[in-house]
Amino acid sequence: MKKIHILGIIVIAVAIGVIFTSLQSSASYSDFVEASANPDTEYHVVGKLNKTVPVQYDPKINADECSFVMLDNKGVEKRVVLHKSVPQDFQKSEQIVLIGKMQGEEFHANEILMKCPSKYNDGKPQV
């Protein structure tokens, strides 16, 4: 066997390893129902902020925590505790992705991604 073949085998082994582990370990996009069923697993939940319920954030009590209600893509509403300060322009967000776990009736998120119409994209103008 030539050295080049050994290299080839190593390359293929790494490739298989990458695909296998990433499929195993990476979380899935999901919804509140699935997250409730597996409270120990981390999920990415996509949904919309319920803007009729006020966002609670009192930095004097805890600057790293805010709480709000989110409607997931299946229409299920849950209270969310985000362990971060309240994101900028939160009220203007169109869609949010939360990363976290379900705890009882609350979803505890440690990371949030927001899509705002105004920041990077050219959304429809507000007429």
Place this chain on the structure above:
Amino acid sequence: MSNYGEHLWVGQIGNGFVILSLIAAVLSAVGYYFYSKEVLTSEWKRFANVAFSIHSISIIGIAATIFFMLFNHYYEYSYVYQHSNNEMPMQYIMSCFWEGQEGSFLLWAFWNVVLGNILRRTIDAKWEAPTMAIFALVQVFIASMLLGIFIGDYKLGTNPFLLLRENPDFANMPFLSIPGFPTKIDGRGLNPLLMNYWMTIHPPTLFLGFSSTLVPFVFAIAGLWKRDFTTWQKPALTWTFFSIMILGTGILMGGAWAYEALSFGGFWAWDPVENSSLVPWLVMVGAGHVMIINKNKGGSLFMTHLMAIASFLLVLYSTFLTRSGILGNSSVHAFTDLGMQGQLVVYVLTFVLICVVLLIHDKLIRVSYLMVSFMMLFLGIVIGYKIILLLTWLGISFVITIYSYMKFFPKEEEEESLYSREFWMFVGSLVFLLASLVITYFTSIPVLNKLFSLEKAPIKVADYNLWMVPFAIVALVLVAVTQFFKYQKTDPKRFIKHITWSGVFAVIFGLSAVIPLYFLKEYSLAKSIDKWNLISYAILFISALFAVFCNLDYWMRTLKGKTRHAGASIAHIGFALILLGALISTSKKQTISQNTSQKNVASLGENFSAKKSLVLTKGDTLPMGNYLVTYKGKEHKGIDVFFHMDYFTKDKYGKLVKAFELSPMVQDNPRMGQASNPDTKHFLGSDIYTHITYADLSDNRAVKKDAYKEPTNFVGHMHDTIFADNAIILIDSITTNLTEEQYSKNDSLLVVTAVLKATDINGTVYRATPKYILKNNTVLPDEFELNELGLKFIFWKINPQEGSIEIQMSEKVNNTREFVVLEAYMFPFINVLWLGCLVMIIGTVVAIMERRRKNRTQLG
């Protein structure tokens, strides 16, 4: 001028250039194709060159027209309206130009034109026609992206000269029917995050980098086409290293911008947009190194072609990723879908097709492959896009590539020695290729989701780091030792002797740095996975030092300190320093702002326990890292709100001395929303980075300080506490003037007094006694004003069932002291990273200059 005062002639000129640029590119590609068939027929050469010149002038014309529109604020054009406004400083007009997709495609086309003209004038006659034919073909594709015309229902490209009233997003805006509206309205303005000096130089550099990957690509394709696998490599080598330098610089500028202007707290976040510029660079570095092998020793033909081609294809692929909207939720940077997804896929696949076709050196197979491809394309058009078709086609193309490689590609007879430079350089290139494939795979998860209907979430930053550290270690060790091998054969003993000292020093210095950094405190506290991380950091640290020492040694001893020849060694030192700086500043990044909350959320897992924010009230001084910080107040400058912070240190007598001032900013842009802009104090050894996460942006200078704010209602029991901004209030007792018995008999007057004890921040206790007065079943409002604290109480309700009382409290405006919530980090030794960038760029420039000098002397 139209009825509405629109300057229609500008758009007509612009569109004229768009169409001319496309036609000229097509003619030029055709011309170069026929010229390549017969190098001696000079008519085709003239024709093609003239066409390419016309194309170049048209591209410059399009850009000039857009600038003209931006300068004159012609808001009747959608592009001007969307990306600029009146109050924007002129220095950002460049940023407006490339903020949109159309402008950035144009920037790309512009650099291609510049490089194409240089290439055309400097290249050997033999290679001019085939390389320029491919070059012009690429320009056809890019020029078509600016068309914006409809073919049936399908929109081809997106036009920068679209009128506002033609843009379906804005067409029904009411002001469009006002005569002379273009002078009466204001544009929507530039994204505030892009108003940064890095944003005026990062995009053009990055796009020049993207453009520069095209040159090695056209050379490699021309090599396949003319079945001359070797002679293109020498002229292409300079271009390849030029590309490595420019693309690398562009990426690092992006990192610097992210660090200076964005608030994620770092310079690299493995965002898909960042990855899609890093991946072509990694492949280009690999390509450059296999080309050096080929030049010095021959061989590695397949790899040189594969990597030179792959780098440009990956640029196209990343254009598809970032411009098609497919990234969706996984990236904040991604442009929205402008309906070009299909078009971009077609472009990427077309170039794959061309590569595979050229690889096949058998007429029958080539024709059948082409037939199959067109049949599948036809099928796709007729029955609609099907995943299975795409996958089948990619599978066939892959199999044919492997087959052609086995069958038609020249291969080396003898095997490389284990003690040869070429072998280890080859391994190094392979490591870069593999790393780029891993990153591409991770970044492509949204694409895989779409192809296979999966719901996988994007890979996390920590996982990227975990995967890339081993690659970095292997790359660094190879960077360290490979140059001590000679081509063909090396004496192992001499080799060991060469690297011994560097190895010994790296281990000694490395361990003495790594042990206090990673093992004294953290190791015992860490969980098993983190222990593994810390060990890998330590190995990376030592490998980086090893690479630095080896290259210094090679430069000083083997090359006798001659800088002119040491381009490679210098660049390698830079590369090692970049990784070293990234490692230390990321792994030892310290959150110096700390939450004061007592609430423990650690039960939710490690990620939740991070306390990052600090609440800083105006006038207070709080400890933060080695400093004490005071928030002095905010300052409004237009729509920018600056928050001034003083950082103090203690001198040797324990007295506070002001060390520096930081003014992180939040822009409150009425059209774009809020954007937080951090402020960083740079020291030689570390950076202090501060940014505002929450603040009241309202300009309250005009509000009367003595007025009371809106009252708040509290429902409470005995011994409950009420929080005011300047005091804590305890419901101490409730007394009444009557006994219960008396009250039930007598209906005259009931007075219930709530005794409140308000403790202010100095610990002084004040008494407040609001009264609940009930006369003939009517509550008489009674206000109790506590003047010392600027508080007002109304005791207005008793709920006998719950045993609770309700009190309204109003606070004076100036009771509430302004506060901000901020995050602050300390990045240690981040300057090692920036120094490394500089060193790597200088090294690459030295190598390019040396290569050019050698080429010239060889010619002369």
